Amino acid sequence: xxxxxxxxxxxxxxxxxxxxPATQEQGTHQCSLHAEGWFGKSHICGCSLYGKNYxxxxxxxxxxxxxxxxxxxxxxxxxxxxxxxxQVKEIRQHENYDTPTDSIDNDITVLVLTTDIVxxxxxxxxxxxxxxxxxxxxxAHLTGWGNTKSGSGSSTPTVLQYQKLQIVSxxxxxxxxxxLPQDYDFPPVTARMLCARHAxxxxxxxxxxxxxxxxxxxxxxxxxxxxxxxxxPTTTPNKNPNVYANVANLKAWLxxxxxN
Numbered sequence: 001x002x003x004x005x006x007x008x009x010x011x012x013x014x015x016x017x018x019x020x021p022a023t024q025e026q027g028t029h030q031c032s033l034h035a036e037g038w039f040g041k042s043h044i045c046g047c048s049l050y051g052k053n054y055x056x057x058x059x060x061x062x063x064x065x066x067x068x069x070x071x072x073x074x075x076x077x078x079x080x081x082x083x084x085x086x087q088v089k090e091i092r093q094h095e096n097y098d099t100p101t102d103s104i105d106n107d108i109t110v111l112v113l114t115t116d117i118v119x120x121x122x123x124x125x126x127x128x129x130x131x132x133x134x135x136x137x138x139x140a141h142l143t144g145w146g147n148t149k150s151g152s153g154s155s156t157p158t159v160l161q162y163q164k165l166q167i168v169s170x171x172x173x174x175x176x177x178x179x180l181p182q183d184y185d186f187p188p189v190t191a192r193m194l195c196a197r198h199a200x201x202x203x204x205x206x207x208x209x210x211x212x213x214x215x216x217x218x219x220x221x222x223x224x225x226x227x228x229x230x231x232x233p234t235t236t237p238n239k240n241p242n243v244y245a246n247v248a249n250l251k252a253w254l255x256x257x258x259x260n
Contacts (some may be wrong), residue, residue, distance in 0.1 A: 057210030146208030241252025
């Protein structure tokens with residue numbers, strides 16, 4: 001199946017393409033999921049800090065992984081110098097992730113961390129989960145350490161990137177993907193998914209997977225970066241949306257996993 005999952009290197013599939021450096025305030029809730037590989041531990045996905053000792057990420061970031069091989073890093077904007085390293089104690093991946101096969105549905109995981117998250121004013125905070133799906137056209141805010149350039153090459157940023165997007169209806173989102181070349185086999189856009197795009201072509205990319213999409217006032221976690229168009233194109237006429245796990249529609253499941 002040729003669908004673009006926004007993971008880096010060893011798992012699957014970016015400063016944000018055409019994004020801008022994030023401010024400290026925009027990145028206080030952001031974390032980086034690191035996995036052990038051939039050359040030590042490296043960034044594979046984004047994540048969001050939540051509650052006493054949890055991080056929320058995408059299921060395709062953890063599928064097939066062992067907790068002992070994963071750690072969550074946070075407190076800072078520069079990927080290579082995040083101040084806190086917190087070992088993952090348990091992976092609580094959605095039981096129906098990717099059911100049916102290649103659907104990329106229910107793309108969400110709760111990570112239980114070994115030590116409690118300590119909030120630091122202006123540096124470390126925790127997300128609040130959305131109870132309702134944001135309205136079509138609402139502003140949404142994406143951050144991540146994914147690739148910063150379109151194409152298949154690596155262009156990982158040093159500093160966390162940010163972009164403001166707008167929510168797109170699931171119906172329009174699926175229509176756009178159905179009109180793309182049939183070289184790619186895109187899954188249906190389900191109620192467990194949420195779509196957003198940028199009018200000028202900025203997009204999430206490799207390495208942004210699992211990261212947060214926030215919306216509302218005060219801002220709440222509405223989406224978790226899931227999938228999109230291969231190689232992160234930014235020049236297509238319709239500015240293809242990215243697809244996110246829909247937090248509001250997955251909140252009942254999350255509530256059962258965000259308990260000790």
